[in-house]
Amino acid sequence: MRYPVILRLVVSLFLLAALVSTATAQQLGSQVGGQSSNQGLGDFSLGTAPSQSRPTQSLDKIVAVVNDSVVLKSELDAAVAQVKQRNNSPIGQAPPNVLRSQVLDQLIMRQLQIQQADRDGIKVSQQELQQGLGRIAQRNGMNLQQFSQAVAQSGMNMSDLREHVREEIKISKVRQSEVMGKVSISDQDVDRYLQNQSLRFSRDHEYHLRQIELALPTDAETTTVGVARDRLETLRQQIASGQTRFADVARSVSDGPHAADGGDMGWVSGDELPDSFESALAELKSGQTSDVFRGPNGMYLIKLEDERGSSPQQEDQDKVMVTEAHIRHIILKPTEIRSDAQTRDLAQQIRQRLVAGDDFANLAREYSDDKGTANQGGDVGWIPLNRVSPETQRNIKSLSQGEISRIFQTDDGYEIIKLLGERQRDETQEAKRNKVRDTLGRKRASEQGDLWLRKLRDEAYVDIRLPNYQPTPGSPGS
Known part of the structure; x- marks a missing residue:
């Protein structure tokens, strides 16, 4: 069997944007639904990537101090290279310092979560580690022995890979510990949801979305909100007229976690979308961009790339x-x-x-x-x-x-x-209520996860030493 020359980790060994953003909704939500808390590890895959070797710290530069840990320039360089390679299209109008700033923010959030896991005394057993590696190997169509050989042939160090997987499991565990205990769905919540179900999208639908987010504090003044709305409206008109592309605007101005990927959220299940997103999606067809709207963390534009799934009529016909x-x-x-x-x-x-x-x-x-x-x-x-x-x-x-x-x-x-x-x-009605409970759990987990991440940032000591760093609202360096 021939193996790829280099090992590429789609969700990067250095925790790129996806792992600290929608993963909060997907992983925590999936835990509400009874799935494994380490599910995200299955997103690693084989392919091509730049070398992941790290220079010794004595010869490396520190680009950020995060409490009692540091982020090195070599880590940032590797992560930025991963982002560029994952994008099929050029980075576009986003200045290099904006991209590096966005990726650095994600690395900082990774450090904060690992530190919290250590403070909570969270451990990863050998069995959990082996299971995590097994999921990665299976995702790549290999057993563990074959996967180890592929890692060795790629020039990577298996012990480094094991440590990164251990950290991902710790992050998953600390999210479950810190967030899931605050998620509770009552029968009354389910009843209210069902009463409004006719106004909502099919929960079996999935949507391929891009987003542009201008972050705002929850208590932002009316003037501040208006300025953000006007700015996004101007950008929306430029996108609609063809003067610029949605992805390029997202890379240049978005405060959201997917900015480095052109705002690409990937395929998102309808049960993970905030109500504000559903309302904006209601009038969209594939390829269209929404009006400006207020969402969970600020002002938003979204673009519907595609959608898939059953219709509400099909859902009604499904009996259990x-x-x-x-x-x-x-x-x-x-x-x-x-x-x-x-x-x-x-x-x-x-x-x-x-x-x-x-x-x-x-x-x-x-x-x-x-x-x-x-x-x-x-x-x-x-x-x-x-x-x-x-x-x-x-x-x-x-x-x-x-x-x-x-x-x-x-x-x-x-x-x-x-x-x-x-x-x-x-058991159709009971199954329907269980599905609703899972839907609400996913949403609430996402909301609680966002609040927890913001709390981590607010309470942390972060000293950013990256030249030309561009702080964005809500980022550790803002």
């Missing part, structure tokens, strides 16, 4: 049917005075009596160690099959109504089941 089974069971657990072998022997004796015609309910009351159901003759009631263990589910599916299962072992002990009945239940 769940198979439920009504069962009785007897569970026998080994104890200090009854060994595992003795427990299994007792289970076999009970099953023989059941097959011979003894009453299941009576034997459950006499022998079952499940105190929650023993008094009811082992009656578990109706249970969805997708919510029981795989072993229990297999045994239930193998039975006909009235039939008694073989003896099988679960985490609770040795189990015997009698199937009383099966039915299909429409």
